[in-house]
Amino acid sequence: MKIETNIFDFDEGIVLENGTKLSSFKLMVETYGELNESKSNGVLLCHAFSGNHHAAGKNADGLVGWWDQLVGPDKAIDTNKFFVVCCNNLGGCSGSSGPTEINPLSDEIYGKNFPQVSVEDWVNSQKMLSDRLGISKWHLVVGGSLGGMQALQWAISYPDFVNKAGILAAAAKSSTQNIAMNEVARESIRKDPNFCNGDYIKNNKRPKDGIKAARMLGHITYLSEKHMNLRFGRKYQEEGSKVSGNVDFEVENYLQYKGEKFSESFDANSYIIMTKAMDGYDIATDSKTLEKNMANIKASLLIIGFNSDWLYPPARGKEIQIAAINQNIKSSYIVLDGEQGHDSFLFHSEKYSKAIKNFIGS
Amino acid sequence: MAIEISKVIQDWVPRGSKIVDFGCGDGTLLKKLIDEKDVQGYGVEINDKKILSCIEKNVPVIKLDIDLGLHDFEFSGFDMSIMARSIQCLKNPNIALEKMLKLSKTCVVTLPNLGYWRCRINLAVGKMPVTPDLPSSWYETENIHLCTIRDFENLCEEQSITIKEKFFIGPKNKKGIMSSTNPNFFATEGVYLLEKK
Incomplete structure (x- = not known):
């Protein structure tokens, strides 16, 4: 599989939904496979809250991409046939313009001053990327969770530029409970003494503990009760492999380990920006609003929900489907069990991969 | 679905209409209607394999x-709903009929006929009917609300539903004089085009 990782500079800048302007910005982009002559085999992957441009294959650090189970040669999204593109979203912390990057206007790190971006802003910046790549119509725009919101927004914002949209474990708006969970996570970051009101980089500090606690909470919401039970049960962690002396159970060890690892790589301001963007997304104040917003969609949709997902449960996907039907949009909605809760969208299962493969090929 | 039935339904479906097929199976009928009658069609199905x-x-x-x-x-604005050989599997076929005619102007229902003579012979010798059209035994059948042609037409009458068109087929999915003249005895399946009075 041919993998390329590049930075794309957009010197023309972008006006964000909240009115602020980034005079210029950059996107970290990874591509897989090759664009055909007619430029009709483009597939855009939109990453979820903590994802990045590295979706498939192994990168230089040996890390496997977040959607490697479904993206690659002969996989559900076949890189032998499709030119697959994924970028780190604006406000992220993996090389695109965001809080950890230098503000070209001041030559200082953006830090807490990076503007709040939205799902719509991400889609607009991805549209600029597709223009740059010369792709006038994506064969498929697809994503899970917050990525699914982007796929839906693509079909709404750019109806003539999307052939198919895959909306996986997603919703047309964040629920009250989603916002509540995110706020607990943000609060733990803000209250970390090293957060320094968002200026931790300037002060040579890192609010690692806050990010860690936030991620530990996040992981609980990504998994299902059943999956946690099956995987960890009430098993005790073996003495030799404990990450700290405070740990008794395996599940504690798991959360500690995952939280710690995440806190080493993810930026606190990015965490706040990304979750705020997720919370802010709402194209469905009520069912009539959702229909109105979806009225211009021309793409065919595939909406997938997972029964074990309580963060964005299948009913949220069904709302999008019913609105699509009411607006005469070609749309399918399926529900799979998905052992891994909300995270199910990341993992291969026979039915899941087949659904996506059939949808792309149809 | 028998070719004869599929053809009749195709004739009844208005060109370019918006339809929903409840229990659409692998989508064969809808695919035909989308390709040949230019319909905006949606299937409803519970089986994952068929959905794929x-x-x-x-x-x-x-x-x-x-x-x-x-x-x-309710607000999808369907012109027609189709329920082929599924209504007898529902918990409340009468309510289902009512709802289908609320969400669409017309509906097509096909159902197996328990009044078919072979079923009657089965019952006459004291056994639940097992025929080529109703092959499952009583303990494993999904058909929890079987009825005869007469029962179904009586229900339509009671619910103020107009039978606009009907069509019957006999054994081996063939249309015959016998099944058309005395469907309650000779038809294995009834096909109806219904409308609210």
């Missing part, structure tokens, strides 16, 4: 339990 076949055929499909999901389409 629909997606492969580019037939829009929704995974729903019909028993629970009929009320979801």
